[in-house]
Amino acid sequence: MSIFSRLSEKSWETPGNQGMADPEDYRPDAVTVGVYVYFGVATIIFTLMAAAYLVRQGMDTLMDHGIDGSDWAAMPEPLLLWINTGILAVSSLAFELARISARSGAAGRMETMTKLGGLLGLAFLVGQLILWRQFQAQGYFMAANPANAFFYLLSAAHGLHLAGGLYACGRTVGLMANGAEEARARRNVRLCAIYWHFFLVVWALLVALLVAT
Amino acid sequence: MATTLADDLRPLHHPKTWIGKYVWSQDHKVIAVQYGVTAVGIGLVALVLSVLMRLQLGFPGSVPWIQPENYLQLVSMHGMIMVVYLLTALLLGGFGNYLIPLMVGARDMVFPYVNMLSYWVYLLSVIVLVAGFFVPGGATGAGWTLYPPQAITEGTPGYSWGIVSMLVSLAIFIIAFTMGGLNYVTTVLQARCKGMTLMRMPLSVWGIFTASIMGLLAFPALFVAAIMMLLDHLAGTSFFMPTLFSFGQTTDTVGGNPILFQHLFWFFGHPEVYIVALPAFGIVSDLISVHARRNIFGYRMMVWAIVIIGGLSFLVWAHHMYVSGMNPYFGFFFAISTLVIAIPTAIKVYNWLLTLWRGDIHLRVPMLFAIAFIFTFIHGGLTGLFLGNVSVDVPLSDTYFVVGHFHMVMGVSPVLVIFGAIYHWYPKMTGRMWNKTLGQMHFWFTFLGTYAIYMPMHYIGILGVPRRYFALGETAFIPDSVAIANAGITIAAIVVFLAQGLFFINMIWSLFRGPKADPNPWGAASLEWQTPDTPPVHGNWGPKLPTVYRWAYDYSVPRPERDFIPQNEPPA
Numbered sequence: 001m002s003i004f005s006r007l008s009e010k011s012w013e014t015p016g017n018q019g020m021a022d023p024e025d026y027r028p029d030a031v032t033v034g035v036y037v038y039f040g041v042a043t044i045i046f047t048l049m050a051a052a053y054l055v056r057q058g059m060d061t062l063m064d065h066g067i068d069g070s071d072w073a074a075m076p077e078p079l080l081l082w083i084n085t086g087i088l089a090v091s092s093l094a095f096e097l098a099r100i101s102a103r104s105g106a107a108g109r110m111e112t113m114t115k116l117g118g119l120l121g122l123a124f125l126v127g128q129l130i131l132w133r134q135f136q137a138q139g140y141f142m143a144a145n146p147a148n149a150f151f152y153l154l155s156a157a158h159g160l161h162l163a164g165g166l167y168a169c170g171r172t173v174g175l176m177a178n179g180a181e182e183a184r185a186r187r188n189v190r191l192c193a194i195y196w197h198f199f200l201v202v203w204a205l206l207v208a209l210l211v212a213t
Numbered sequence: 214m215a216t217t218l219a220d221d222l223r224p225l226h227h228p229k230t231w232i233g234k235y236v237w238s239q240d241h242k243v244i245a246v247q248y249g250v251t252a253v254g255i256g257l258v259a260l261v262l263s264v265l266m267r268l269q270l271g272f273p274g275s276v277p278w279i280q281p282e283n284y285l286q287l288v289s290m291h292g293m294i295m296v297v298y299l300l301t302a303l304l305l306g307g308f309g310n311y312l313i314p315l316m317v318g319a320r321d322m323v324f325p326y327v328n329m330l331s332y333w334v335y336l337l338s339v340i341v342l343v344a345g346f347f348v349p350g351g352a353t354g355a356g357w358t359l360y361p362p363q364a365i366t367e368g369t370p371g372y373s374w375g376i377v378s379m380l381v382s383l384a385i386f387i388i389a390f391t392m393g394g395l396n397y398v399t400t401v402l403q404a405r406c407k408g409m410t411l412m413r414m415p416l417s418v419w420g421i422f423t424a425s426i427m428g429l430l431a432f433p434a435l436f437v438a439a440i441m442m443l444l445d446h447l448a449g450t451s452f453f454m455p456t457l458f459s460f461g462q463t464t465d466t467v468g469g470n471p472i473l474f475q476h477l478f479w480f481f482g483h484p485e486v487y488i489v490a491l492p493a494f495g496i497v498s499d500l501i502s503v504h505a506r507r508n509i510f511g512y513r514m515m516v517w518a519i520v521i522i523g524g525l526s527f528l529v530w531a532h533h534m535y536v537s538g539m540n541p542y543f544g545f546f547f548a549i550s551t552l553v554i555a556i557p558t559a560i561k562v563y564n565w566l567l568t569l570w571r572g573d574i575h576l577r578v579p580m581l582f583a584i585a586f587i588f589t590f591i592h593g594g595l596t597g598l599f600l601g602n603v604s605v606d607v608p609l610s611d612t613y614f615v616v617g618h619f620h621m622v623m624g625v626s627p628v629l630v631i632f633g634a635i636y637h638w639y640p641k642m643t644g645r646m647w648n649k650t651l652g653q654m655h656f657w658f659t660f661l662g663t664y665a666i667y668m669p670m671h672y673i674g675i676l677g678v679p680r681r682y683f684a685l686g687e688t689a690f691i692p693d694s695v696a697i698a699n700a701g702i703t704i705a706a707i708v709v710f711l712a713q714g715l716f717f718i719n720m721i722w723s724l725f726r727g728p729k730a731d732p733n734p735w736g737a738a739s740l741e742w743q744t745p746d747t748p749p750v751h752g753n754w755g756p757k758l759p760t761v762y763r764w765a766y767d768y769s770v771p772r773p774e775r776d777f778i779p780q781n782e783p784p785a
């Protein structure tokens with residue numbers, strides 16, 4: 001039933017519940033819904049930060065404060081940025097394979113792929129830290145320029161989300177060892193994959209923002 | 214699958230020890246009480262702060278230690294505590310937690326563990342907030358809006374540590390709220406019992422549900438703003454900090470955009486008004502319907518209005534920024550969108566009135582508060598229409614007219630609903646009735662008292678008395694009579710403050726000595742009154758979940774035994 005027909009139900013006219021299925025039969029499970037709702041929150045967080053980025057970058061045109069031009073000096077895009085992005089993409093791919101295996105019931109491959117995806121995710125985070133160090137060594141300090149500050153802020157926010165995801169993914173691997181929890185493990189693998197894809201897209205958009213500005 | 218949907222009581226983990234039951238509890242009802250008690254506790258602190266402010270304003274110098282800096286700290290802490298730590302926490306963390314599972318027929322929230330964490334993280338945020346009073350330099354005095362650059366610039370009270378405590382506390386609060394909000398939303402979506410379609414949910418649930426979604430989307434703006442300001446303050450960035458002249462020298466910040474903060478703040482701040490208003494709307498609809506023995510007028514329209522108001526309220530934020538020097542076309546857009554919101558809001562008001570019309574009105578204490586809400590809300594809504602217009606707002610901005618307006622619409626109105634709701638559900642929560650006379654006395658002092666406090670504020674605001682001022686001094690355009698008005702307001706505020714004692718005495722007395730409550734003393738049709746035990750036990754429903762056959766508003770049906778049909782009664 002579409003959301004509109006549900007919201008136009010005239011509930012005062014139709015007492016009874018013949019023909020209504022037991023909710024347990026058709027509802028997606030709560031954790032899945034919770035994760036999707038959280039995507040809404042994350043979308044807002046990153047959208048607002050990106051909007052702030054653009055506004056702050058356009059400051060000199062918005063407001064004349066006696067300093068010539070803008071103080072914004074764009075960050076470079078070193079090779080490592082692309083390497084990290086690639087690692088994250090492969091990590092997402094591994095999770096996708098895990099998800100496919102989960103669906104087809106290939107438990108062994110599911111476990112391998114989940115572990116691989118998690119390790120690659122970890123590699124991405126380590127890569128990001130190295131990238132930060134590199135930037136610091138080249139003098140791109142947080143306080144030196146608003147472009148730098150935004151870069152650190154955005155990549156930290158993204159990294160923290162992935163770190164949280166890694167924790168959940170680690171617990172899922174723990175579940176797999178326990179045969180009784182198999183259904184849950186499969187569901188969690190599916191959610192990890194979706195989560196990873198979501199934050200891959202977020203990262204891609206952030207990189208696009210960096211490159212475009 | 215979640216155990217909450219199961220028909221049998223699958224291993225719902227029942228704690229054995231007292232600590233497991235009442236401290237580290239995962240039962241939504243206990244968590245609701247924890248949220249409620251903490252919120253009311255910190256709210257009382259904010260109330261005391263307001264009385265201190267009033268003493269200074271009504272009788273300048275009467276509290277010798279209040280210096281101008283302290284006054285600013287009082288204003289700021291009072292405002293922020295009231296809006297965020299009292300109202301948001303109480304309406305969503307308190308009532309949301311208590312009512313959602315009971316009203317939709319679930320055993321608990323879908324993520325009980327996260328729910329428990331949410332409370333403890335909230336408590337942490339309150340502790341960090343209170344720590345702000347004790348750090349060197351004291352609490353922040355930047356106003357509850359915390360505008361930079363002022364908030365983190367030398368000369369503002371608490372600019373070094375107080376603001377840090379405030380921002381960190383807000384960030385923690387938002388994390389707590391997000392955990393709670395995910396729970397409320399998912400529970401409504403996923404754990405409704407059989408037969409509970411969306412359009413059979415009581416309006417209380419609709420209000421809380423919509424407000425939770427709004428909170429999930431609005432609080433991130435405050436979160437981002439708080440983190441960015443913290444970085445400006447502690448890490449030397451300049452997101453918001455422009456070049457300033459401070460004590461004859463330029464600061465080392467360059468190019469930051471203070472208006473950006475205002476946009477982020479109000480992108481949160483305006484929806485926040487409705488985050489506290491929508492649960493109140495929902496609850497008041499249920500109170501009116503039950504105590505007038507009539508189905509709520511225009512149920513569908515009421516639901517839609519809640520949803521539409523929720524959506525629109527994300528498009529009006531810059532009406533708080535008419536005087537910030539933004540592009541006039543923005544002002545035009547935001548004035549229009551602000552006025553458009555008045556339409557669904559007015560629909561709600563008419564529907565409340567039409568529900569009362571020819572109702573079998575029982576003026577019990579909860580109903581008194583519900584009707585009082587209609588008064589104060591119309592009052593505050595009308596002054597809001599004035600302020601929504603740019604040309605009217607510009608001269609009135611930052612005067613006591615604004616203080617009068619927002620206290621009426623988002624201070625007094627939700628608080629009245631909260632009182633009404635506590636009087637209404639207390640018998641279910643504790644199994645005891647209140648003392649009626651004390652309740653009525655509490656009502657009249659509070660209701661008439663708030664008018665005595667806030668009506669005069671509108672007049673002195675029109676005269677031009679500015680808000681957030683420690684003292685008025687010798688100002689040509691302010692007549693002497695303002696001092697009399699101020700003294701009167703302060704006396705009224707003290708009376709209202711003391712009258713709250715009646716409420717707490719009544720609450721505590723009833724808890725131990727109150728007459729035993731009937732499981733459904735008001736004859737209400739919604740599910741929470743149909744639990745097998747009063748107060749409901751862990752798991753809410755005994756061995757079998759309820760099944761719902763109708764909406765929550767079948768009142769005044771012509772039957773001999775009782776004039777309402779509970780939601781879980783099958784059709785004849």
Ligand code: HEM
Binds near residue numbers: 289296616623682709
């Ligand atoms: C008896 C109850 C209350 C009294 C006597 C009271 C009194 C005051 C006073 C004197 C001010 C300072 C005005 C100024 O100097 O500009 C103020 C500000 C404020 N109050 Fe209340 N108040 C009460 C309840 C509430 C409640 C329930 C709320 C919840 C929304 C609230 C929200 C605020 C806010 C947001 C501010 C603005 C703070 C700022 O300017 O930064 N107040 N109140």
Ligand SMILES: [Cu+2]
Binds near residue numbers: 483486530532533
């Ligand atoms: Cu607003």
